[in-house]
Amino acid sequence: GQIRQFIGQQYPQWQVTGHQQTLSINLSENEQLKLTNLTVQQNLQIMRSRIEELGITEALVQRQGEHRIRIELPGVQDPATAKNVIGATASLAFYPVMQADSANAVVMNDEHNEPVYVSKKPVLGGDHIIDARATTGDFGMAKVNISLDAAGGKLMSDFSRDNIGKPMATAYSEYSRDQQGKAKQTTTIISVATIQSQLGNRFEITGAGSHEEAQQLALLLRAGSMTAPVTIVEERTIGPSLGAENIVNGFAALALGLSATLLFMACWYRRLGWVANVALIANLVMLFGLLALIPGAVLTLPGIAGLVLTVGMAVDTNVLIFERIKEKLAEGRSFASAIDVGFDSAFSTIFDANFTTMITAVVLFSIGNGPIQGFALTLGLGLLTSMFTGIFASRALINLVYGRDTRRAIKV
Known part of the structure; x- marks a missing residue:
């Protein structure tokens, strides 16, 4: 009776069963469930830390069932090494x-x-x-x-x-x-x-x-060390054919959005619109180049979604600038003066909008994992490239094409 009382007071998570001569001590079902959940959560966090050390940006690590963990590693060229480190x-x-x-x-x-x-x-x-x-x-x-x-x-x-x-x-x-x-x-x-x-x-x-x-x-x-030992119970290598349809659809959406945007800018802003289109294409080329330079970065469906969003946000920069130019021309300013004032007055608005979006991208990349990090990475890099091409590259193109002839008229 004293043993039962002592265990009940000092260790309430343990259950005592049996007779006076033979006692059996076991964890309660609720305590076993809590211990299992805690162990799996700790192993999840450790695996994510190891994947970050490997430099894989869009890995997906999530719990599957009661005792299993599912890991997806896109773009990994040496799965044996990754498997040895993760497990x-x-x-x-x-x-x-x-x-x-x-x-x-x-x-x-x-x-x-x-x-x-x-x-x-x-x-x-x-x-x-x-x-x-x-x-x-x-x-x-x-x-x-x-x-x-x-x-x-x-x-x-x-x-x-x-x-x-x-x-x-x-x-x-x-x-x-x-x-x-x-x-x-x-x-x-x-x-x-x-x-x-x-x-x-x-x-x-x-x-x-x-x-x-x-x-x-x-x-x-x-x-960190695993809280409990883990072993690989199933391993699959998914070839590009299984995801080819989704990749094709993703790039089709990007091409459709890009084509519609280019057509709108060319028709609505005339010659200035062609400047914006050249800057937009340069923006995508720079963005692909930056993604290729980052170790471990792969382009999956969330990354493609970030590219589509980047197209719209990059054009938004030029739209703000061109609308300011149209306002200044309507006030009777010369074309050269309208260009200067338009770019200068739109800069603060563009910077504020992109800066607040960049904060969101940084937060997503910091606290997210897997596909969320891939989307945030593409979005953040797209903001940087769109700021450069939309403001500096566009102005350089306008000065190069129209700056040499001050008598040239332009319709906007």
Whole structure:
């Protein structure tokens, strides 16, 4: 009865069943559900962090069912590498090296399968690591620079201060599943180093292998360790034929919108409209060029939607300028004067409109993920290119074509 009362008061999430002699303690169903949801959400966040480290901008990571996570990686040329990084469950821990006959010692093998006796309790675990960078040390050997949080830095500082001249082992742990589907943990000692001085929240470890292995280890440590081990249960590679129809429809919508816009500008604004059309085509060429320069950027349907929106917003810049020019011409100003005043007076309105839209694009890219980031990226780059082509390029074209002959009349 006392045990039941103690567990009920101190650990209400556990349920006690059975008789007086034999008690069974289990988590309640609600607590199990909460634990499952928390674990999946944490793994979701860690996978998104790892995908960001890989530089994939339009990846889709979402929960599917109770225990599964669905990941879509558009434009990935090496799925094996991405799969190894995303699904890896790795962590580091730092242990004091003990004598073989010590009561608190456990044995772990190093990379050469030699036994190393360490303490049962680590100095600190990988949850205190906030940053890790792979660099090259003496004699070209790869090493990983580790940065700890405040709590981890204090633990390492206190331990190293009291154990100068003694060895400390770095253990690398990774989860995998056997043929029966059961999770198993493999721990390897990757380095044993003697503490030369008191360490703080920044130090380095060696023995991480090649430069590529050190970079992958640093990436996993930066993105975080999985809360629970994950394994790939299904993998599909979707070829371009499956999405060809959607891509064709997307570009058809872009071509239709672009053609209608070009025709309207040419008919409504006459010769100034042709200037706007040249600037609009230059805008799209610049936008495609910027997308090609950004590592990991791919053009999917949300990106195409951003292109279609960019077409309308780019022309809106010229519409504002040309309407101001028409107003100044109606007031009796000369063509050259109307051009100057029209561009200058419209600039503040155009800048304000594009700046507020840019804020929206930045927020979408910051808090969104997957397709939302792709749309925001295209929209943001389109705003920059449309400002340049709509204001500076258009004015340069007008000055080049009409500026040499001040007697030339133009209808607007």
